[in-house]
Amino acid sequence: MQCPKCGFEQNDVRAECGRCGLIFRKYQKKSEVVQPDRNEPVVAEPEPQDIGSFLKQLLFEVQPGxxxxxxxxxxxxxxxxxxxxxxxxxxxxxxxxxxxxxxxxxxxxxxxxxxxxxxxxxxxxxxxxxxxxxxxxxxxxxxxxxxxxxxxxxxxxxxxxxxxxxxxxxxxxxxxxxxxxxxxxxxxxxxxxxxxxxxxxxxxxxxxxxxxxxxxxxxxxxxxxxxxxxxxxxxxxxxxxxxxxx
Known part of the structure; x- marks a missing residue:
């Protein structure tokens, strides 16, 4: 395997790099990033409503049907x-x-x-x-x-x-x-x-x-x-x- 830090080629069974001493397991934990599920729908946060829009909705909004x-x-x-x-x-x-x-x-x-x-x-x-x-x-x-x-x-x-x-x-x-x-x-x-x-x-x-x-x-x-x-x-x-x- 190749060291992700210094690029030194070495045996896959090693737990740390023979050249720079990087511990592979610790490096992997730090570099793990949780990727968002692309299939999960993105819910947009509601925009804050100004007082004018709120009053207009309160006073004049009519329900359908x-x-x-x-x-x-x-x-x-x-x-x-x-x-x-x-x-x-x-x-x-x-x-x-x-x-x-x-x-x-x-x-x-x-x-x-x-x-x-x-x-x-x-x-x-x-x-x-x-x-x-x-x-x-x-x-x-x-x-x-x-x-x-x-x-x-x-x-x-x-x-x-x-x-x-x-x-x-x-x-x-x-x-x-x-x-x-x-x-x-x-x-x-x-x-x-x-x-x-x-x-x-x-x-x-x-x-x-x-x-x-x-x-x-x-x-x-x-x-x-x-x-x-x-x-x-x-x-x-x-x-x-x-x-x-x-």
Whole structure:
């Protein structure tokens, strides 16, 4: 055999080179390289996804093979919300359209629960907690639907619900000085046992009571924007889903 280091020819039975003293077994161990299996498929590592691509996928991705039964159910719901939302948008705050609708009964338990949950943070947060929790519920539902179930149409419906909640609060805010709005239990803010309601107290504490009408219209405007956003988002999702029907 030939020494791999110095090239000296020698007997195959030797354990080391007679010229340079290289130990063949140690040399072989060091030079052994594990060759990859060429038949084994190469798995490419996923490229890191930037935040823009992630949000685009989260908000607008549509799965292939949409069930027509579920799709047309969503279309029907979208039409109902479109008509209902249009009625709210073109109604005045003074009409109390949102507060007199079925949705007010949906929102009311969350409003009252908010007073209980936030009472541990003081009187101001206890009063604010009702309205705050009423707004948080559709936001929480939208996040769960987006992240957990990847239901972006359901999240768009929650944005509509968020807008309706802003509209639902607007007459309450608008009544902060007048205190004539009927409250839970049949009283008004003026005739209630404590002589005020949430937003009269909140705006008095912050010094914003003279701006109650402006804040009410701002709340109604935000509600209108949320509904329009929900219509655009939900409509686009339905358009994409129609292209992916089974």
């Amino acid at each position: 949409i069930n027509p039964f579920y799709f047309y159910g969503r279309v029907l719901l979208f039409i109902v919300l479109l008509i209902w939302g249009g009625i709210f948008i073109f109604s005045s705050i003074e009409s109390n359209r949102a507060m007199n609708s079925l949705w007010h009964l949906v929102n009311l338990p969350f409003h009252e629960a908010g007073h209980i949950f936030f009472r541990f943070f003081g009187a101001f947060m206890a009063s604010l907690g009702g309205s705050l929790f009423q707004l948080l519920m559709p936001v929480i539902c939208a996040i769960v639907l987006l992240v957990k179930t990847r239901d972006n149409f359901g999240a768009a419906v929650c944005v509509w619900w968020l807008g309706e909640n802003f509209m639902d609060l607007a007459p309450y805010i608008n009544d902060a000085r007048a205190l004539q709005l009927p409250l839970l239990g049949g009283n008004t803010g003026e005739s209630s046992p404590y002589g005020f309601h949430d937003w009269e107290y909140l705006l008095t504490e912050t010094g914003w009571l003279p701006y109650d009408h402006f804040i009410a219209h701002l709340s109604y405007g935000i509600g209108t924007f949320c509904m329009l956003l929900a219509f655009a988002w939900g409509g686009y999702i339905l358009f994409r889903q129609h292209q992916n029907l089974e």
